[in-house]
Structures are given as structure tokens and as C-alpha cells.
Amino acid sequence: MKKTDRKTRKLIVQCATCLVFVAFVFVMTILNLFWPKSDFSENENRALSPGVDASAANIFFGDFDTEFETWFSDHFMLRDRWIEIKSSVRKDLGAIENNGVYLAHDGRLIQQFLSYDEKTVENNISYLQEFSEENDVKLNVMLVPGAAYGEAGYLPIGAANVDERALIRQINGKLSDQNCIDLTEVLGTKEQSWFRTDHHWNEKGALSAYGAICRKVLDKEPQAFNLTKVADDFKGTMYSKSGAFWTKGDPIYRMDPKDPLTVKVTYDNGTESDSMFMDKNLEIKDKYTYYLDGNHAHVHISTSAETGRKAIIIKDSYSHILIPYLASEYSELEIFDLRYYHDQVSTWLTDKENTDVYVIYGIETFAADSNLSILW
Amino acid sequence: MVFSSLTFLFAYFPAVLAVYFVCPPKWRNLVLLIVSLFFYGWGEPVYVLMMIFSIIANWFFGKMVGKYRKDNKEKAKKWLIVCVVFNLLLLGFFKYWDFFAENMNAIGLSFIKPLHLGLPIGISFYTFQAMSYPIDVYRFDTDPQKSVISFGAYVTMFPQLIAGPIVRYKDIAAQLMKRRENLNQFYEGVLRFTVGLSKKVLLANSCGQVFEAVRALPASQSSVIAAWVGIICYTFQIYFDFSGYSDMAIGMGKMFGFDFLENFNYPYVSKSVTEFWRRWHMSLSYWFRDYVYIPLGGNRKGFRRQIINIMIVWLLTGFWHGASWNFVLWGVFYGIVLIIEKLFLLKKLEKMPEWVTHVYTMLIVIIAWVFFAFTDLSQAFRYLGMMFGFASSFVNKEAVFFLRNNLVLMCIAAIACTPIAKSDLNPLRRERFAVLIAPLVLIAFIVCTAFIVDASYNPFLYFRF
Numbered sequence: 147m148k149k150t151d152r153k154t155r156k157l158i159v160q161c162a163t164c165l166v167f168v169a170f171v172f173v174m175t176i177l178n179l180f181w182p183k184s185d186f187s188e189n190e191n192r193a194l195s196p197g198v199d200a201s202a203a204n205i206f207f208g209d210f211d212t213e214f215e216t217w218f219s220d221h222f223m224l225r226d227r228w229i230e231i232k233s234s235v236r237k238d239l240g241a242i243e244n245n246g247v248y249l250a251h252d253g254r255l256i257q258q259f260l261s262y263d264e265k266t267v268e269n270n271i272s273y274l275q276e277f278s279e280e281n282d283v284k285l286n287v288m289l290v291p292g293a294a295y296g297e298a299g300y301l302p303i304g305a306a307n308v309d310e311r312a313l314i315r316q317i318n319g320k321l322s323d324q325n326c327i328d329l330t331e332v333l334g335t336k337e338q339s340w341f342r343t344d345h346h347w348n349e350k351g352a353l354s355a356y357g358a359i360c361r362k363v364l365d366k367e368p369q370a371f372n373l374t375k376v377a378d379d380f381k382g383t384m385y386s387k388s389g390a391f392w393t394k395g396d397p398i399y400r401m402d403p404k405d406p407l408t409v410k411v412t413y414d415n416g417t418e419s420d421s422m423f424m425d426k427n428l429e430i431k432d433k434y435t436y437y438l439d440g441n442h443a444h445v446h447i448s449t450s451a452e453t454g455r456k457a458i459i460i461k462d463s464y465s466h467i468l469i470p471y472l473a474s475e476y477s478e479l480e481i482f483d484l485r486y487y488h489d490q491v492s493t494w495l496t497d498k499e500n501t502d503v504y505v506i507y508g509i510e511t512f513a514a515d516s517n518l519s520i521l522w
Numbered sequence: 523m524v525f526s527s528l529t530f531l532f533a534y535f536p537a538v539l540a541v542y543f544v545c546p547p548k549w550r551n552l553v554l555l556i557v558s559l560f561f562y563g564w565g566e567p568v569y570v571l572m573m574i575f576s577i578i579a580n581w582f583f584g585k586m587v588g589k590y591r592k593d594n595k596e597k598a599k600k601w602l603i604v605c606v607v608f609n610l611l612l613l614g615f616f617k618y619w620d621f622f623a624e625n626m627n628a629i630g631l632s633f634i635k636p637l638h639l640g641l642p643i644g645i646s647f648y649t650f651q652a653m654s655y656p657i658d659v660y661r662f663d664t665d666p667q668k669s670v671i672s673f674g675a676y677v678t679m680f681p682q683l684i685a686g687p688i689v690r691y692k693d694i695a696a697q698l699m700k701r702r703e704n705l706n707q708f709y710e711g712v713l714r715f716t717v718g719l720s721k722k723v724l725l726a727n728s729c730g731q732v733f734e735a736v737r738a739l740p741a742s743q744s745s746v747i748a749a750w751v752g753i754i755c756y757t758f759q760i761y762f763d764f765s766g767y768s769d770m771a772i773g774m775g776k777m778f779g780f781d782f783l784e785n786f787n788y789p790y791v792s793k794s795v796t797e798f799w800r801r802w803h804m805s806l807s808y809w810f811r812d813y814v815y816i817p818l819g820g821n822r823k824g825f826r827r828q829i830i831n832i833m834i835v836w837l838l839t840g841f842w843h844g845a846s847w848n849f850v851l852w853g854v855f856y857g858i859v860l861i862i863e864k865l866f867l868l869k870k871l872e873k874m875p876e877w878v879t880h881v882y883t884m885l886i887v888i889i890a891w892v893f894f895a896f897t898d899l900s901q902a903f904r905y906l907g908m909m910f911g912f913a914s915s916f917v918n919k920e921a922v923f924f925l926r927n928n929l930v931l932m933c934i935a936a937i938a939c940t941p942i943a944k945s946d947l948n949p950l951r952r953e954r955f956a957v958l959i960a961p962l963v964l965i966a967f968i969v970c971t972a973f974i975v976d977a978s979y980n981p982f983l984y985f986r987f
Contacts, residue, residue, distance in 0.1 A: 155953070160709040162960040167712040168539070170967050175536045190980055206567045215529045219978040222528055228975035235969055240930040243923075245979075260920065261740055304926025306919040389976065 174223075181223035188431045189229075189386040194220040226391060233389030242302035247388035250300040255384035255393060256293045257345045259307045262513035267313075270518045271320050274505060277521040278324060281492050286363050286502060288327040288355065289314045289509045290347060290464045293340035296333045310509055317512075325363065332358050341396045344382020345508070346434055346464060349373060349399040356471035363502060369474055370404040376423075380433035398433050403474045407450055414444040414487075422447065422470045437466040443486035447479040456501045458494055460484060462515070465506040476502075484517040491521060523564050525770045526722045528974055534561065535774075538680075542778060543703075551675040551698065554778065558678035562643070569642035572612075573678065579608060580652040581673045587656045588666030602660045609653040616645055621845035644684035646842060650809055652677050655691040657813060664692040672698050681774035685767045687785035687805035690812075694780055701779035711776030713959070716966050718769025723970045725935050726762035727977070729755040732928050733895070737905070742914055748921035749908040755928070756895050757888050758935040761790065764803070783808075790939040793879040794871050795859045795886050806842070810835050832864075833857045843894075848902060852893040859886055 187194050195217040204210045222228070233244045242248060248256040278285050294301065295310035311330040318326035332354045333339045339351030347355075353371065360368040379395035400423055411419045419439075427435040438445060441463060456478040459465060462485070473479055480494050495501060507515070523530050538557045545553050563570035583605035590598035620636040627634065655673070658664045667673040676698055682689055736752030768785035775782045789802035799807055815835050821828040833854075840853015863871075871879045889906065896902035907913075925932075942948065949955045950962075 152953070155956070157705075159956045159959055160705055163963055164705065164709050164712055166960045166964045167716070167967070170964060171531065171536050171539075174971075175532045178532055192980065210567075211523065211564050215523070215527060216978070218533065219528045219975065222532075222975055222978075225975060225979075228972040229979050231969065231972035232976035235972065239934075241927050243927050260735075260923075261738075261743055264740070264742070302926075304923050306923035389979070 178223045181221070183221045187220075187225070189226060189391075191386070191432065229389040230391040234392070237390070242304055244388050244390070247384050247390070248294070248301055248305050249388065249390060250297070250302060250305075252300055252342075253393050254293070254297060254300045254342045255382075255388045255390055256297060256301060256340075257384055257387075257510070258305070259292060259294050259310065259510050262308060262313070262510070266516060267317065267513050270512060270515070271317060273518040273521050274321060274324065277492070281495055281498075283495060283498055283501075283503050285321075285324040285505050286327060286359070287318070287321055287324050287505045288329065288359070289317060289507055289512055290351075290355070291330055291333060291509055292345065293347075295330070296339050296351075308513075313513070314509055327355075327358050327362050329355055329358060341380065341382050341384075341434075343385035343393055343396055344380065344434060345384055345510075346382070346467065348396070349401060349467060352468040352471060353401070355468055359472065360475070364475055368471075371401045371471065372404060373399045373401050376400045376425075376436070377428045377433055381431065382434060383432075398428065398436055400436075401470050405474075407474050409447055409449045409473060411438070412446040413439060414442050422473060434463070434466070438469060438481075440466070441483060441486065442481075443483055443488075445479075445481040447473055447481070449473050449477055449479075451475065451477055453477055454500060456480070456497065457504060458482070458491065458501060459504045459506060460491060460521070461504070461506040462508055462511045464508040464511070465504075468506065484520050485515070488520055523561065525767065526719060526727075526970075526974060528971075528978075531971070531974075534564075539777070550778075551669070551672045554675040554679060555671055558675070558680040558683060561680040562678060562683060565643055572642065573648070574674075576609075576612065576649070576652055577674045577677050578670065580605065580655060580677070581667065581670045583608070584656040584659045584666050584673070587659045591660055591662065598660055602656055605656045606653060609649045613645060613649045616642055618841075618845045647686050647688055648677055648683060650688050650806075651690075654688075654809065654813065658690065658692045664695045667691075667695070667698070679775075679780075681771040681778075682782060685764070685771070686803070687768050687771060687782055688809050689782055689805070690809070693783055697780050703777070703779035707776045707779060711773045711778075712963065713773070714776060715770050715773030716963050718766045718771075718773055719970050720966050721762040721766030721769060721938070723766075723973045725931070725938060726759045726766055727973065728928075728931055729759040729762065729935060732924060732931075733759060736924060739920060743918065743920050744908050744913040745915045745918040745921045746909065746911060746913050747917040748924060749905060749913060751921060751924045751928075751932075753888055753892060753895070753905070753909060754932070757790075757884075757891055758932070758939070760891060760894070761786075761939065762935065788939065788941045790884065790887070791880070791941065792883050793876065794863055794868055794883055795856070796863050796868060798883055798887060799856070799860070806839070810839060814838060829861055832861055836860070844897075846897050848893050848897050848899055851899070852890055855890055855893065 183194075185194060185196070186192070195213070198204075198210065198213045198217050199208070200210065201208075204213075236244050237249055243258055246258045248254075248258055250256045274285060274287065291310040291314060294305075294307040298305075298307075301307075314328065314330055318328060333347070333351050337350045337354075339347050339354065341348045357368045360366050375397050377398040380398050381393070381395045385391070385393055385395075409420065409422055411422055413419075422438055424436055424439045427433060427439065432440065434440070447469075451474055453476060455476050457472065457476045457480070459469070459472075459479060459481045461481060461483060463483075465481070469479065469481065482491050484491075495503070523534060525531075541557065542550060542553050559570055559574070562573060566573075583601055586601040587598050587605070590601065616639060620638060623634040623636040626632075627636075655664075655667070655676075659666050667676075676689070676691060676694065679689075732755040733752045736748050736755070739748065765786040772782045772784070783805060785803060785805050787801040787804065789798050792798040792801055815831055818831045818834060819827055820831060836853045836857030837850065838853070839856070840849045840851070843849045843852070871882070892906050892909075893899075893902050896905060950959060
């Protein structure tokens with residue numbers, strides 16, 4: 147009796163296991179077959195594979211197999227849920243990082259900055275120097291440290307990052323002919339200066355930097371601004387990259403000077419706007435594009451500020467949230483993103499007397515971007 | 523298409539399972555042949571023709587060898603030689619021509635040109651496998667296979683086609699003709715496949731990422747500890763990758779009613795390098811033993827000849843792993859270590875404390891993996907230098923990060939290298955806990971799927987960047 151009992155139990159285990167396996171594989175296969183397909187992955191910010199070229203030529207001599215496999219995984223059912231399972235398993239197994247993002251305390255997602263290429267940094271320094279010498283103009287250089295520096299207190303034990311303070315000071319030291327604005331003492335001392343789920347700094351960080359510019363470049367006191375919350379659920383790049391989809395979003399603020407300012411913004415694609423804020427972008431995932439409509443090669447702003455001064459800003463996306471503050475100090479701003487703007491910036495330098503030239507980059511982009519060579 | 527891909531798990535494999543079990547048993551070899559050719563043709567739509575040609579040729583050689591082996595040994599031997607030359611030429615041409623040509627060019631003979639043909643997937647495995655058949659027939663180890671379809675099913679069988687184990691014809695000749703797929707075997711197959719998939723996806727891939735991250739660090743951020751963390755992760759990666767693949771192959775074989783020989787037997791618990799090679803990629807070692815070492819005379823022709831034979835086998839083993847000098851060096855290194863062990867070291871090791879023998883073995887194995895990991899020899903030596911002190915520091919924050927971030931992973935990997943799961947310490951072996959097996963299989967599959975989907979996750983931070 148006992149022996150048969152044992153046998154039946156073994157049989158049950160075997161049947162159950164095989165059933166679980168077969169059912170999982172077949173149910174998933176069939177569900178996936180009929181799962182609705184989408185064209186765009188919001189979290190990845192990229193178009194998904196549109197389909198596969200099934201011509202004989204592609205099958206026999208092309209990349210049909212890899213194209214098919216890409217298409218298959220791009221449209222796999224519940225894609226984001228699987229990603230979330232993976233990142234939570236990693237977290238549960240004691241990992242402090244996923245996909246280059248630290249899972250920091252207080253639900254903060256902080257970009258890892260593990261290493262950089264010294265050669266690129268050297269090159270970028272010399273491009274700036276040469277640009278300055280060639281055009282006989284002093285540059286106002288502002289390298290913005292990342293959250294890994296300013297919010298280091300939130301990082302899990304064992305996190306390793308480039309010493310951003312040392313790197314920024316080393317660069318500033320080599321740019322001693324320029325006017326360098328060191329933010330390492332300004333940012334992250336009192337307030338939260340970075341978004342929790344994005345690699346950019348936030349409205350408070352940018353405000354502190356605006357104050358620093360007023361003191362170090364314009365030699366005046368900063369103006370007062372009203373901050374209004376316009377959105378509450380900004381899930382930024384770190385949210386997407388980390389796969390930590392359980393994280394809460396960030397608020398987005400609009401900043402208006404206490405003394406009203408009218409602006410006219412002209413984008414490189416010809417669109418004009420009477421605001422530096424793009425309300426419609428509050429509806430999309432990347433709400434940071436609320437500021438100056440995200441990445442553009444060239445943006446022109448004219449304002450009602452009667453200072454008679456012009457700013458030329460060579461920048462990456464870190465500057466987008468700073469410019470609404472800075473605009474109140476200039477009658478005109480010409481903003482260039484060298485990743486997309488491939489012409490001579492120097493041709494815009496017509497009235498040097500009344501022009502301030504800024505170089506505003508996140509330190510991590512500055513240490514990796516090779517597009518500054520265009521200045522040269 | 524690799525086993526650990528969504529296309530395989532949620533399209534190809536379920537389709538194959540369904541077709542295989544719907545068909546009556548007498549058609550199943552044909553089914554296996556067709557689906558395997560499709561599997562191969564998926565990645566190699568042109569070379570599949572060459573594979574069909576190789577199948578027919580080897581089947582024919584086997585038939586001729588079988589025809590003459592009794593009455594006309596001479597003629598049988600001639601056919602065998604033709605067969606071996608045919609297979610080696612095929613392998614030699616596709617795998618080694620460019621290497622040969624480039625080295626010839628390097629010494630000034632430039633009339634030989636590299637052709638830059640793609641290496642047909644799995645050619646190293648399937649030519650060895652196909653070649654074993656006429657040899658086994660010649661040696662009366664097996665009888666010729668009458669059906670070219672069954673022989674084709676043997677050569678192409680997709681579970682072991684691209685990464686082994688190298689199944690010798692005589693080992694599955696009987697199963698090829700008559701096998702009974704049953705619940706118990708299918709159940710074992712499911713468990714084995716799940717274990718293999720988890721090893722590959724959860725352990726090997728994760729450890730591989732650590733090694734890649736460590737090797738990408740600039741020299742100024744290198745440290746002794748980071749280098750060790752990196753190479754230990756590579757050591758894990760290569761074992762779990764390869765043995766995971768073998769497990770999946772053996773598991774799927776079982777589902778289809780085959781019993782393939784084991785390919786790995788916990789190699790990292792070995793007490794000597796000799797033992798390591800009895801536990802690592804066993805099907806390859808058997809192949810070289812049976813078809814190279816023993817025919818060369820093995821240890822029966824005196825000690826000097828034995829040493830030469832060992833060196834020949836290891837030169838070939840290294841070269842089989844890849845057409846590049848680092849693999850040759852890797853093989854020669856092992857040949858020398860094995861000879862030293864044979865000469866005196868094995869006897870000394872026996873008298874030493876166990877932990878010393880483990881440390882010694884793993885040290886040799888890990889150093890050898892450095893030459894496996896870097897095809898560029900100067901890089902291999904630079905990495906080795908870092909491990910033994912020529913780094914910018916002994917331990918730095920990067921090393922601490924890699925350790926901290928992967929501590930649990932490395933501990934799980936280390937445990938999974940030992941046969942603990944096969945011992946009574948494994949609660950799942952007790953009847954009481956057997957109910958957990960089915961849910962665990964489900965969980966493992968879900969987590970593996972998540973990791974596989976994640977591998978294709980590719981966020982763009984900056985649009986238009």
C-alpha cells in the first residue's frame with residue numbers, strides 16, 4: 147500500500163511538472179501570437195521593428211533571421227512587465243544597480259558614472275580654448291555635476307562613480323583663461339537639485355545655477371521667480387533605463403519671473419511660440435521636453451528684457467531648464483546644440499561687446515561628447 | 523536561433539513538440555531531420571545545403587566501409603581514409619583557411635588569399651559527429667545505418683547540433699531505431715532543460731556582463747581585485763554557458779526519447795587538472811581519446827611516445843576551439859600541465875591537503891581562461907599582469923562596486939558549481955518537498971523569460987542622438 151502510494155505521488159509530481167512546462171510554453175506562444183502589436187516603445191523612446199522583409203533574397207542572403215528575432219522580441223507580449231520582473235529580481239538579489247542606474251535610497255534612480263575617456267576630455271578642453279582664442283572671446287563655462295555627485299548621500303553602499311568634483315575642477319583649472327562657474331559647491335547642498343527619475347537637474351538646481359551666473363557673470367542679484375507645478379508624473383530617463391517601473395514620478399514646474407517677461411521663441415524647424423514652455427509635451431512621456439521643446443539644433447529667443455545684451459549658448463539638454471531663468475537677463479539668446487548643429491557658431495558672434503558666450507553641459511556629456519570639434 | 527531566445531522558446535520549440543508528438547513513432551526521425559534542417563537553415567540558409575551534402579557523403583562512406591569491412595579490410599580502410607580526409611578538408615577549409623592564409627601572408631607568402639567566408643555554425647561539432655560514424659562502423663562498434671533519414675536525424679539533431687554534446691553514433695544507434703518516449707523521461711527532460719536555461723540566462727549572461735564591464739575599465743581604474751572579480755565571473759560564465767547549453771540539449775533529447783551522454787561533471791570541484799579534463803566537455807575528451815589518442819598508440823608505445831601523443835591531442839584540442847593562436851597556446855598550456863602532472867605532480871597532490879589541490883587546480887584553470895577570453899595575446903598578458911599586481915591599485919572603489927553589486931550572484935554561481943544539488947542537502951530531493959518542483963519550474967521559466975526579454979531592452983536616452 148505504502149509503495150503504491152509513493153508511486154502515485156511521484157506520478158503526480160511528474161504530471162504536474164510536465165503540465166506546467168507544456169502549458170506555460172504553449173499558452174504563452176498562443177497568447178503572444180494574438181497580442182496587440184505597437185509601433186513605439188515609450189520607455190525605450192524608440193520605434194519598434196515595423197516588420198520583416200520576407201523576400202527570398204532576404205531569407206537566403208540577407209538578415210531575415212535576425213530581423214525576425216528582433217521583431218519577435220520587440221513585440222513580445224507585456225514587454226514592460228517582463229523588464230520590471232527582471233529589474234526587481236536583480237534588486238531582490240542584492241544588486242545596487244541595473245542597466246547603469248543605481249537603485250538608490252528613497253526611490254531615487256541615479257545614473258552611474260563609472261568611467262570616462264580622458265582623451266575626449268582633453269580634446270574638448272582644447273576645442274574650447276581654440277574657439278576662445280580664435281574669436282577673441284572669453285567663455286563662461288558651466289559644467290553641471292550629476293545626481294551621483296550631488297545626491298551621493300542617497301547612493302547605496304558600494305556605489306562607484308567618477309569623482310565629479312575633481313574632474314570639473316581639473317577641467318576648470320585647464321580653462322583658466324575662461325570664466326568657469328563651479329557648481330560643485332552650489333548644487334546639492336541644501337535642496338534636491340535633481341529629478342528622482344531623470345538624469346537632468348531640476349528647477350531648484352537650475353535656479354541655484356542661475357544665481358551663480360548672476361553673481362559670476364552679470365554681477366547683479368538674481369531676480370525672483372514664481373514656480374508653478376504643472377505636472378506631477380514625470381517618469382524620466384532613469385526610470386526607463388533602470389526598469390524600476392515601481393518608482394513614483396517627479397513633478398514638473400513652470401518658472402515665471404516676478405516682473406512679467408514676454409518672449410518669442412523660434413525653433414530651427416520654423417515653429418514660433420510665445421513661451422519657452424511646451425504645454426503639449428506635458429502629455430507625453432518625456433516631460434522634460436516641456437522646457438524649450440527638447441532637443442533642437444538651434445533655437446532663437448527674443449525677450450522684452452531691455453538689457454541690450456545677447457547670449458550665445460553652446461549646450462546640451464541640461465541647459466533647457468536653466469534658460470527660462472537666464473532669458474530674463476538678455477534681450478536675445480541664440481542657443482546651439484552641437485550634436486545637431488553642424489555649422490560655424492562663430493558667425494553669430496557679431497557684437498562681441500554686448501554678447502556673453504556660455505558653454506553649458508552636464509559633466510558626463512562633456513566627458514563623452516565628440517561634437518565640440520565643430521567649434522574648431 | 524539560440525535556445526535562450528524568445529523565438530526558440532515561444533515559436534520554434536512548441537511547434538516542434540506539437541508536430542513530433544502528433545506524428546506516429548515511425549515518422550519521428552523524419553520529423554526530427556526536417557525540423558533540425560529548418561533550425562540550421564534559419565541561421566545558415568545557404569550552408570544547410572553543405573550540411574545535406576555532408577550527411578549524404580558520410581552515410582555513403584559508412585555504407586561502403588560496412589560493405590567491405592569483413593572481407594576486404596584494405597578496401598574498407600581506403601574508404602575510411604577518404605571519409606576522414608573529406609571531413610577534415612571540409613572543416614579545415616571553412617574553419618582554418620583564413621587563419622592559414624593570414625599566417626602565410628605574414629611570413630611573406632602572399633599568393634594565398636584569405637576568403638572571409640562565414641564559419642558555418644556548429645561545423646566543428648557536426649563534422650566530428652559525422653566522422654565518428656564510419657570509424658565506428660569500421661571498428662565493428664556499430665552496424666551501418668540503412669536509412670539515410672535516420673542517419674541525417676542523428677547528425678542534424680537540433681538539440682546538440684550547434685554546441686554539443688558530441689554524440690557518438692554507437693552511443694545512440696539503438697535509440698535512433700527504437701525509442702520509447704515516456705512520462706518519466708519527459709519529466710526529467712523538463713527539469714534538465716529548466717536547469718540549463720536558468721544556468722545560461724540567469725548565471726552565464728549576468729556573469730558575462732560583469733566580466734565585460736571589468737574589461738572595459740580604463741587602465742587608470744584597474745585594480746588587482748577588479749581583475750580577479752572579472753576573470754572569476756568569466757570562469758563562471760563559460761562554465762554555465764556551455765554546461766547550460768549541454769543541459770538544455772540533454773533535456774530536449776530526453777523529451778524526444780534520447781539519452782545523450784553527460785558532457786560536464788562539476789569540473790570546478792576537481793583536485794587536479796587531469797581530473798578537471800575528465801569532468802569538462804567530456805564528449806570532446808572522449809572523442810579525442812577514442813579517435814586520436816588511442817589510434818596514435820596512447821600509452822602503449824612507451825613513455826616518450828605517450829608524451830608526444832598527449833601534446834598532439836592538446837595541440838589539436840586547442841586548435842579545435844578556434845582558429846587563432848591564443849587557442850593553440852591555451853591547448854599547449856594544458857598539454858604541458860597535464861604532462862607535468864603525469865610525471866610527478868599527481869602523486870605529490872595526493873599527499874597534500876584537499877584545499878591546496880582545489881586552489882592549485884582552479885588557479886591553473888582560471889589562468890588558462892585568460893587566454894581563452896582574449897583572442898589578442900598582448901591583451902591576455904596585460905590582463906594576467908593586472909591579476910598579479912601590475913594594476914594601478916590593489917583594490918579600488920570600482921572593485922568594491924563590482925563585488926558589492928554581484929555578491930549574491932557570485933555566491934549562487936559558486937554553489938551551483940558544486941554537486942550540492944545532487945546531495946541530501948537539497949530539500950527538493952525529499953519527498954515532502956517534491957510538491958515544490960512544479961511551481962519552481964514555472965517560476966524559473968518566468969524569470970528566465972524576463973531576463974531574455976530584458977536583453978532586448980534598449981532604451982534611447984536622447985532621441986535623434
